[in-house]
Amino acid sequence: MDIQEIIKPENLVYAKPKLLNDNPMHYCPGCSHGVVHKLAAEVIEEMGLEDKTIGVAPVGCAVFAYNYIDIDWVEAAHGRAPAVATAVKRLNPDKMVFTYQGDGDLAAIGTAETIHAANRGENIVIIFINNGIYGMTGGQMAPTTLVGMKTATCPHGRNVELNGYPLKISNLIAQLDGACYVTRQSVQNANAVKKTKKALRKAFENAMNRKGTSVVEVVSTCASGWKMTPDQANKWMEVHMFEKYPLGDLKDVTEGN
Amino acid sequence: MAEEVKLMKGNEAIAHAAIRYGCDGYFGYPITPQSEVMETLMDEAPWETTGMVVLQAESEVAAINMVYGGAACGKAVMTSSSSPGVSLKQEGISYMAGAELPGLIVNIMRGGPGLGTIQPSQADYFQTTKGGGHGDYRLITLAPASVQEMADFVKLGFDLSFKYCNPAMILSDGIIGQMMEKVVLPDYQPRRSEEQIRKDCPWSTLGKPESRGRNVITSLELDSAEMEKNNIRFQKKYKEIEENEIRYEEINCENPEYLIVAFGSSARICQKVMEIAASEGVKVGLLRPITLWPYPYKAIHDLGVKVKGILCMELNAGQMIEDVRLAVECKVPVVHYGRLGGIVPDPSEVWEAMKAKLDIKTSHSDKTTAETGDSIDPDQLKEVISNLNKMVP
Structure with a gap:
């Protein structure tokens, strides 16, 4: 089969979502952000919410999310995305509003929000990328950095006496009555990507059906920050990150409602 | 229909005026002496009538960022707080200025620094007019001197902030916030529809239709050349505001011998000072800046250079006096009188200080009268202070 044959629409098994534009992404090779951006764009498109969705971008690597997904965006101050999204949604109850935040943004400076x-x-939907490190500022310790993990601000490894423990904030959120769906997923292989997409779809439906707050944590890699190849990073994540942050639903009170 | 005159506190007037303006959302956090703004809104429950959203946030930081989010959607949104809380809002105010978003912030000032006191103060003048948050930005600042102006400046503040896509602040204090006065509330105007907002604010993030590109509200620009262009655009806008939006009031200002420059509650106290001065044969005029930024430099200069001396009375250690001195280019003596930490001076105390500092000679036989307008009755002032003393921070 030649290339012309392969790219005929009837032979395509995979397509780039229309909402994902052609701007070159600034993310490093192997970064999970690109995959999660694509999944969010697919879900918005499949639900027909292109003209109804407002994304709230964080401060962190995903600060430029607004350059890649062709919807309206509000860029929030560091950690404030959930407060910004609160107002956007309350003032526009018929819109789809989601935040897209990293671990520093969501679990350190933005914990209260x-x-x-x-x-x-x-x-609203909170998409939470947890890679255990501050990527954008050059690989400093995050609230979710694993014990013993080396970063620019814990060069000898995270020490609990000095730095405390990795914060499992999704487990905390799952305790809250306002949260209807809290799940922890990943995107390191095709099966994981499929599951994360399903979770995002459910979260977006919850928001449109006014069921409460949905949080989709995506345990991710930061090959640059971890100083590994993308492949090494995926393997390291599966062994170490998944041990502390096991995948699966932490809460779901939306079934059958 | 005859105008409906009501008696209420300044803080309450702000809440009622917001509902009547067609405000889309209020986001606040309790702090004395301004909690009546949110309390009144919650009691009025405008979400059942006009559809206005009222939400108690988890912090002043969250509240101002909710204002940022609402403003990004082109909505008329506001918050209110008092000095320590307004310090926390500076991050959001800077982001709003950087993203060129409209919005109204109310600061009912109390004595600082730090947790300070809940008594009235004007010590946030520097913070409000000279920066506060980071970066080269300006905050449109309105200083009401009466409960009526508290109500009127809600509309003025929103209108100016939307006209220039810049945040605006009502800078008041516990005296005007807590004092009860007669007020005529503005007429109800409807909240704007989404269609209207999309037309008036084509930059708003209300969802991207196929007919336009995506709207992005951000203050981020990593390319310094572009960031400089943004800053130049802001500065051009600030210049336009300085040219078009200066507001001030002159009272008893036909050929005065001496001048007082004071804003907000201090101006009301100084109206009484003018009466006392007249009874001792001295004609004192009052120039009251209404916009603290843009500042009425020219008006103060034109009047100021004709008098023998100027008193700048403010409830702080001397902040606005720097602008008064700039205005008159040190051509006439400019002195300051103020009390600190929440103490409010008696009009006679101000007059004695003014006489001493400017070496004013008086003669009771030359008694004149002054058109000094509606000053605060010292007894009423004492009552406001005594009520504040019963409050908890």
């Missing part, structure tokens, strides 16, 4: 938005049961 995250917890309280979820506790109020804001009808």
